């Protein structure tokens with residue numbers, strides 16, 4: 260679900276140039292620039308989450324406008340800019356209902372860093388990917404056959420199917436589609452009042 264907007268560059272380079280990389284790396288700005296920003300389609304439909312820095316670039320390019328601010332400022336030599344918390348694209352974008360790329364990162368994101376057998380939440384580095392039906396038994400590397408798994412459960416399961424190992428999946432693994440993304444956006448927005456009105460309707 261990456262948004263491609265590079266063709267909207269024309270005429271906005273001057274504005275974006277005000278915030279040279281040096282200005283964007285002032286001490287203290289770093290964290291605020293990484294804060295998640297909710298991206299809405301022109302129709303106010305939530306479609307993505309990006310870092311504040313990226314959101315600011317979209318606003319400066321005239322591709323999006325700020326709907327909500329996050330209370331932080333970005334200071335350049337000449338201007339102080341309020342950082343957005345929610346932005347909205349000015350032009351409606353058709354979002355294809357295609358799945359995200361199959362990758363370790365996206366599987367861990369889908370499974371929210373939770374071992375799908377014992378429900379332990381772990382940092383990405385301490386999780387592995389488990390083939391539900393082992394590869395040696397014809398199991399494929401697909402969204403439906405890969406789950407986040409802790410090393411303990413992975414060893415215990417070994418070369419067996421979950422049933423053979425007496426283990427149960429928390430839920431049926433599915434492709435990471437727009438529905439899943441919305442679910443994750445809602446989880447991220449639960450504690451953020453500014454996001455809430457766009458996510459819970």
Ligand SMILES: [Zn+2]
Nearest residue numbers: 374377409412
């Ligand atoms: Zn486990």
